[in-house]
Amino acid sequence: MGDRKEARDEEFQSFVTGRWPRLVRTAFLLTGERHAAEDLAQATLEQVYVAWRRVGSADDPEAYVRRVMINAHARRHRKKLREFLAPKDDSGLVREVADTGDRIAQADDRGVLLKALAQLPPRQREAVVLRYWEDLTETQVAQAMGCSVGAVKSNAAKGIAKLRAIPGLAETVTSGGGKG
Amino acid sequence: MSADREADQDMTHRDIALLLADAADGVEVGIAPTQAVVRGGRRRRARRWAVAAAAALAIVGTTGTVALAGLPGGGGRVEPSAPRPSATPDTPRYQPHRTDLASGTEDGKDWEVYVDVWDAPRDKAQAEAQLTAMGEYRGEWPASVRTAADLVGKSTFFVQRGYEGDTSVVIENSVPEGDANVSTDMESGGLGLSPQAKSLRLVIGRIAKAALEVTCDWKDGTSTVLHRVSGPETDGTLKQGIRSAEGSPDRWFVCVAPKGTAYKDARVTGLDQ
Numbered sequence: 001m002g003d004r005k006e007a008r009d010e011e012f013q014s015f016v017t018g019r020w021p022r023l024v025r026t027a028f029l030l031t032g033e034r035h036a037a038e039d040l041a042q043a044t045l046e047q048v049y050v051a052w053r054r055v056g057s058a059d060d061p062e063a064y065v066r067r068v069m070i071n072a073h074a075r076r077h078r079k080k081l082r083e084f085l086a087p088k089d090d091s092g093l094v095r096e097v098a099d100t101g102d103r104i105a106q107a108d109d110r111g112v113l114l115k116a117l118a119q120l121p122p123r124q125r126e127a128v129v130l131r132y133w134e135d136l137t138e139t140q141v142a143q144a145m146g147c148s149v150g151a152v153k154s155n156a157a158k159g160i161a162k163l164r165a166i167p168g169l170a171e172t173v174t175s176g177g178g179k180g
Numbered sequence: 181m182s183a184d185r186e187a188d189q190d191m192t193h194r195d196i197a198l199l200l201a202d203a204a205d206g207v208e209v210g211i212a213p214t215q216a217v218v219r220g221g222r223r224r225r226a227r228r229w230a231v232a233a234a235a236a237l238a239i240v241g242t243t244g245t246v247a248l249a250g251l252p253g254g255g256g257r258v259e260p261s262a263p264r265p266s267a268t269p270d271t272p273r274y275q276p277h278r279t280d281l282a283s284g285t286e287d288g289k290d291w292e293v294y295v296d297v298w299d300a301p302r303d304k305a306q307a308e309a310q311l312t313a314m315g316e317y318r319g320e321w322p323a324s325v326r327t328a329a330d331l332v333g334k335s336t337f338f339v340q341r342g343y344e345g346d347t348s349v350v351i352e353n354s355v356p357e358g359d360a361n362v363s364t365d366m367e368s369g370g371l372g373l374s375p376q377a378k379s380l381r382l383v384i385g386r387i388a389k390a391a392l393e394v395t396c397d398w399k400d401g402t403s404t405v406l407h408r409v410s411g412p413e414t415d416g417t418l419k420q421g422i423r424s425a426e427g428s429p430d431r432w433f434v435c436v437a438p439k440g441t442a443y444k445d446a447r448v449t450g451l452d453q
Binding site: 013052054143 | 204205206210212222344346349
């Protein structure tokens with residue numbers, strides 16, 4: 001019995017180690033701030049630990065993790081613990097030495113995007129991040145957000161439309177995004 | 181929408197995906213705080229049991245108070261003339277009423293559907309406590325609720341589908357207490373029997389208490405007719421049918437399309453009286 005529990009703990013720890021970077025990145029896009037992202041990722045995994053016996057043996061533990069994270073993110077919003085979405089010094093972005101024009105441009109693009117994301121209502125931001133960063137299907141996003149596929153389509157479309165309407169981002173998109 | 185416009189939109193969305201990836205890649209990620217996560221997880225698990233224990237104590241305490249009030253000289257308290265309805269307690273349960281709606285096995289894989297119904301909280305403090313309990317209980321949160329105040333006076337249900345031990349919420353809602361379906365009203369949805377299944381074979385619905393019969397129509401032109409059922413079969417499975425769910429003012433039904441076909445429609449085809 002004890003061995004099994006130990007094995008389960010080890011399995012969970014491997015899961016945390018492997019999943020952590022991507023989870024933090026998703027959380028960062030949801031919260032816009034590195035420390036808030038780490039808090040959200042950690043709180044999510046703590047909840048996953050509680051249900052790990054069931055979740056760990058499931059075919060798709062990631063789906064459960066996403067759902068917990070979206071719930072936790074929504075909960076934080078409701079509790080008025082507003083994230084600090086406007087990029088600032090501690091935004092968590094790697095502060096590269098801006099020794100080339102490209103790097104400055106890249107940082108600007110990130111800033112514009114984060115600011116634009118910050119202006120979206122939480123459900124629209126969640127739909128956009130899950131659909132276009134996590135690259136989930138609409139059905140998977142619906143499961144993560146606990147809503148219908150129609151609501152996902154609507155939230156994602158509205159979110160994208162608002163992002164496209166922001167002048168700075170529109171220019172970035174037109175010029176081919178921030179990737180070199 | 182023209183093909184050109186669709187292509188333009190796809191391009192724009194790809195670019196936004198690239199921007200998101202770029203921003204996400206830009207965040208500096210430290211080492212996973214594995215031990216802190218495990219410690220936090222253990223604390224949460226301990227708290228969850230504490231919530232369950234507190235709920236059990238509250239029930240015992242209530243029973244004791246009622247029994248004492250019936251004794252002569254019981255402090256002048258008025259004995260309740262009748263038990264309070266379970267759906268409208270002054271102190272809501274901080275755990276849901278669970279009712280198994282259907283279960284079965286297909287190709288050696290077990291599936292089940294059940295519903296968790298949470299009583300309506302009376303005030304904001306109760307709503308906050310209930311939201312905390314929901315989070316601790318299953319990590320769930322009603323999607324339509326933005327603040328605890330939104331939950332006051334509303335009963336919440338989470339319908340869960342289990343498939344080979346993988347359980348997920350497939351339908352959820354918070355509805356004003358006592359807001360029940362009437363006549364042939366129906367709220368239903370079709371989904372896969374498993375999380376991966378694309379074919380919508382599993383149909384789950386909420387209908388009026390008076391509903392006596394439900395007909396599920398399948399795409400191949402066949403139908404399945406459901407009647408009220410209660411309790412499990414001798415083999416322990418719960419056959420498809422119409423069932424009451426504890427804490428819910430409605431009845432619920434589950435039907436599964438035969439293999440090779442899928443959900444087309446569902447309707448109430450028989451009522452009491």
